[in-house]
Amino acid sequence: MKILAIETSCDETAVAVLEATPETLRPLANIISSQVALHAPYGGVVPALASREHVNNLGHVYATALRTANISDAPRDISCIAVTRGPGLGPALITGITFAKALAAHYALPLVGVNHMDGHIHSNWLETDLLDKDVFPALNLLVSGGHTELVLMRDHGEYEIIGETVDDAVGEAFDKVARLLGLGYPGGPAISAVARTGDPHAYELPLPMAHSGDFNFSYAGLKTAVRYLIRDLGDDLSGQQKANVAASFQHAAVDILVEKTAAAAKMHGVRTVLLAGGVSANALLRERLGDRVRELGIEYVQPVMRYTTDNAAMIAAAAYFIYARGDHDTHDWKSLNMDANLRL
Ligand code: KG4
Ligand code: ZN
Numbered sequence: 001m002k003i004l005a006i007e008t009s010c011d012e013t014a015v016a017v018l019e020a021t022p023e024t025l026r027p028l029a030n031i032i033s034s035q036v037a038l039h040a041p042y043g044g045v046v047p048a049l050a051s052r053e054h055v056n057n058l059g060h061v062y063a064t065a066l067r068t069a070n071i072s073d074a075p076r077d078i079s080c081i082a083v084t085r086g087p088g089l090g091p092a093l094i095t096g097i098t099f100a101k102a103l104a105a106h107y108a109l110p111l112v113g114v115n116h117m118d119g120h121i122h123s124n125w126l127e128t129d130l131l132d133k134d135v136f137p138a139l140n141l142l143v144s145g146g147h148t149e150l151v152l153m154r155d156h157g158e159y160e161i162i163g164e165t166v167d168d169a170v171g172e173a174f175d176k177v178a179r180l181l182g183l184g185y186p187g188g189p190a191i192s193a194v195a196r197t198g199d200p201h202a203y204e205l206p207l208p209m210a211h212s213g214d215f216n217f218s219y220a221g222l223k224t225a226v227r228y229l230i231r232d233l234g235d236d237l238s239g240q241q242k243a244n245v246a247a248s249f250q251h252a253a254v255d256i257l258v259e260k261t262a263a264a265a266k267m268h269g270v271r272t273v274l275l276a277g278g279v280s281a282n283a284l285l286r287e288r289l290g291d292r293v294r295e296l297g298i299e300y301v302q303p304v305m306r307y308t309t310d311n312a313a314m315i316a317a318a319a320y321f322i323y324a325r326g327d328h329d330t331h332d333w334k335s336l337n338m339d340a341n342l343r344l
Helices: 036-042 046-069 090-107 115-124 170-180 187-195 220-232 239-267 285-296 313-324
Strands: 002-007 013-018 026-033 080-086 111-115 138-143 148-153 158-164 273-278 297-302
Touching: 002 046, 002 090, 002 313, 013 046, 026 046, 026 187, 036 046, 046 090, 046 158, 080 090, 080 115, 080 313, 090 111, 111 115, 111 187, 111 313, 115 148, 115 273, 115 313, 148 273, 158 239, 170 187, 170 220, 170 239, 170 273, 187 239, 187 285, 220 239, 273 285, 273 313, 285 297
Parallel strands: 002 080, 080 111, 138 273, 273 297
Antiparallel strands: 002 013, 013 026, 138 148, 148 158
16 A cells, blocks of 8 residues: 655655555655755744745645656555644644645545654654564654653554653754854754764763653753853864764763663563654664663664654654554544644
8 A cells, every 4th residue: 555644843844655565664755855954044943934935845845756656647546645743843734734634635535644753653664674573562762853752662553651851852952062062953963973073081971860760861951061061161162172072962962862761671671672753863872772772682673764854754654554553543634633742
């Protein structure tokens, strides 16, 4: 079966066509129009600008996706349309949902509303052999610009949040530290690039909540510690000093994620640990978490690089399981609701 998916929760206008076979979930098209350059001067995403761009771009991105997937005519051999209904920026979500409702109504196709974080989780099923594997119970480390969560997954759609950030998300901390260092937006890729030539032990930074005894996270204190460190180093940091600050911050941020995830995986006796969300693109996190989880004798899975940051293929992957089980989340075009604050 084929699923057409639309994702507009933040600053990427994305449309994908997914082909599901018994072996794997394979995108036939995964088109992303990024607005990074538009928002960069503001140091973050401006919701009103994002929604305007989505409206302007959706038609082209949709047409390109159909062409790439070799669907020349109406999406006749599509089984359902999937769309992100939250969490995300309200004005941005509205554009994709409205577009998806119009398509579903016009072609009389079922419409499946998908939780954006459920999408990130299912990025792990794209082009991998997970469909064939017994993965549950699984522990998800969800790390993005808006989320830092440990989610216990007993099956597709059966989630329990066992830990989360009490303040900033880890991706947000990367973005804010990058801004403090004058590295631009988005901060994650910029920090990890600069950190490559830095010493991760140059400065000792706090590991907030490391010993809190639960699985919650906090990144506001770490960000503040970096702000004071930069102030104490003086206004004009050398390239090497910037690299050292970036590497020390990245080391601390990743350390907390790895240790808490390992502790939670042990305590809950999971079979698999899955990494997902935009920060799952981080090379140090991928390597350190993989090593630590395998040391415990637990299977470790991470998404293929191109599916780590926001895309519509992951929304189609989540929709595949929702559609297959005929879940309550499956809507027709009249009844799908947006929920910008949706939880898993
Ligand atoms: O999932 P995503 O694309 O959008 C949200 O749903 O938030 O995640 C974006 C976040 C941003 O904060 C960005 O800085 C971070 O993911 N990110 C990274 C890397 N690539 C993207 N953080 C650390 N290292 C990276 N390589
Ligand atoms: Zn995301």
